[in-house]
Amino acid sequence: MSAVAWIAVGSLAAWGWLLLGQGFFWRTDQRLPTxxxxxxxxxxxxxxxxxxxxxxxxxxxxxxxxxxxxxxxxxxxxxxxxxxxxxxxxxxxxxxxxxxxxxxxxxxxxxxxxxxxxxxxxxxxxxxxxxxxxxxxxxxxxxxxxxxxxxxxxxxxxxxxxxxxxxxxxxxxxxxxxxxxxxxxxxxxxxxxxxxxxxxxxxxxxxxxxxxxxxxxxxxxxxxxxxxxxxxxxxxxxxxxxxxxxxxxxxxxxxxxxxxxxxxxxxxxxxxHLGDLWRMVSRSAYAQLRHNPLVLAGTVIGLAVVYLAPPVALAAGLFGGDGTAGWAGGLAWAVMAGTYLPMLHYYRQPLWLAPTLPLTALLYLLMTVDSAVQHYRGRGAAWKGRTYARPDPRPDPRPEAAPDR
Missing domain, CATH: 3.90.550.10 (Spore Coat Polysaccharide Biosynthesis Protein SpsA; Chain A)
Known part of the structure; x- marks a missing residue:
């Protein structure tokens, strides 16, 4: 198999795990009782x-x-x-x-x-x-x-x-x-x-x-x-x-x-505007990754393989004759879009937006990288005129965990 096909198969396997093994995260039924x-x-x-x-x-x-x-x-x-x-x-x-x-x-x-x-x-x-x-x-x-x-x-x-x-x-x-x-x-x-x-x-x-x-x-x-x-x-x-x-x-x-x-x-x-959303995400994205360059690199690779590879692999199958890449990428993209449908329904948005998730993931990837760049420029975690530096790594005294009640 080609390298693209191997990546597509890996992406499909990842989506199989996300569908069934990640706490059914894509379902939207966790609501307060009424x-x-x-x-x-x-x-x-x-x-x-x-x-x-x-x-x-x-x-x-x-x-x-x-x-x-x-x-x-x-x-x-x-x-x-x-x-x-x-x-x-x-x-x-x-x-x-x-x-x-x-x-x-x-x-x-x-x-x-x-x-x-x-x-x-x-x-x-x-x-x-x-x-x-x-x-x-x-x-x-x-x-x-x-x-x-x-x-x-x-x-x-x-x-x-x-x-x-x-x-x-x-x-x-x-x-x-x-x-x-x-x-x-x-x-x-x-x-x-x-x-x-x-x-x-x-x-x-x-x-x-x-x-x-x-x-x-x-x-x-x-x-x-x-x-x-x-x-x-x-x-x-x-x-x-x-x-x-x-x-x-x-x-x-x-x-x-x-x-x-x-x-x-x-x-x-x-x-x-896109700039408003960009600032909302990028101001804390690198903090979510604990300001760790290795975690950032892993996140970028993970987003690329899981979200960006399926449409690329499908295109390789349709236009490049790579059949394995095509069916694996197409199936991975279909599973991805299917898991996005409940969230679109919750937000009362048209379901045809589901296949656009790779594009949105690309935007989030770029926002995350920009968050890291802004952090190293001393402008990370900026909000309404304030910029917060990386937290002191020394932990505060923590209360002892109590047993389950």
Whole structure:
């Protein structure tokens, strides 16, 4: 066989494994229980909603009111932490609270982050400390949600019911990202697809011996007692990919975790142009690879073999007479496209986009390489005027893992 044929066969074998052996990552059925499947607590816990916000005046009118009008039977409040905004985010939040009413809102500002802290985690630290200092005791749960996340009125109720009913310490939903422009249609569903491939939700949600750990930072309900035991956010203060680091800290402290796709939580942040999406991915892609050049090289080779080789091999079969390369590449491409269909359906996108996944994978490959280039130029992990260096390799003292409950 030719070299192209061998690569195509290898790609087909890889897709056979991904289809059946990677936690059925391509399925989209990991959702919060609703309706009759939901068991509500007899006494609703107290909740503090902590919203870190930096220059979010554009999206805040679409997101903050959805938190203020939550239909939650228990006691709840919203703490918006204005992280050095220059666009009037804090004042706008107060104006929205006066207009919509609902849950009480506190707007606070922690000042510039201390050395060794990322901005979001510094803001969360301030908001969590403020919530815990309330008279009458701190909250039972913390809802950590980004300023661009809009919640349906029953979102908080569903999250708390899931946590209490299933004895979970962290419940996280991956918000449905905005898909409106052509570039968003091409890139956004694949972003969630790749994330689920890396962190299969079924593996994360296993009660015993979970094989993966992750969370989605836009919507995290966290038990306060567990946060204290895990020393969150102090123990992860340098993390650029804070959601995965948060989940790992909770699991090390013996906490139970659940992650799934959201039906009633949406991101309202627009990414209309390719450059917007490029910056979203590239700012943290190399951090995901632990800033390791060898891991980067392996990732590039893996993406090329798994995603790019099938269409190339099919073309070699059709136009170059390489029959083995053609059928192996075509079959691998068909399996690839088939695994992408559920995610396109979840995002309400046309299914004919499934065969374009190799093109999207090429874009992600280039974004990842660019992330590494920007890191070595000293511009890695840049976000809203801040650039974060590679974290200190010296580990913080970690809480001992508690046994399964």
């Amino acid at each position: 309706g009759h499947a939901r068991v509500e607590p007899a006494v609703w816990p107290r909740v503090a909603v902590v919203v870190p916000a930096r220059d979010e005046a554009e999206v805040l009118p679409l997101s903050l009111p959805s938190l203020l009008v939550q239909d939650y039977p228990g006691e709840a409040e919203v703490l918006l932490v204005d992280d050095g905004s220059t666009d009037g985010t804090g004042k706008l939040a107060g104006d929205l609270a006066a207009r919509y009413g609902g849950l009480p809102l506190t707007v606070t500002s922690p000042g510039e982050p201390e050395p060794g802290w990322t901005g979001k985690l510094w803001a969360l630290r301030h908001g969590i400390a403020l919530a815990r200092a309330r008279e009458g005791g701190g909250p039972d749960f913390l809802l950590l949600t980004d300023a661009d996340i809009a919640h349906e009125p029953d979102s908080l109720r569903l999250l708390v019911a899931a946590a209490v009913g299933n004895e979970l310490d962290l419940v996280s939903q991956m918000a449905r990202l905005r898909v409106a422009s052509g570039w968003e249609r091409l890139v956004v569903p694949a972003f969630v697809y790749f994330f689920a491939q890396l962190y299969p939700f079924r593996w994360i949600n296993r009660r015993r011996r979970p094989r993966a750990t992750a969370a989605a930072g836009g919507c995290v309900l966290l038990r306060t007692e567990t946060a204290e035991r895990a020393r969150v956010p102090e123990s992860i203060r340098q993390a650029v990919i804070d959601d995965v680091s948060l989940a790992r800290a909770v699991r090390r402290a013996g906490g139970r975790i659940w992650l799934g796709l959201a039906d009633r939580v949406d991101s309202v942040r627009p990414y209309p």
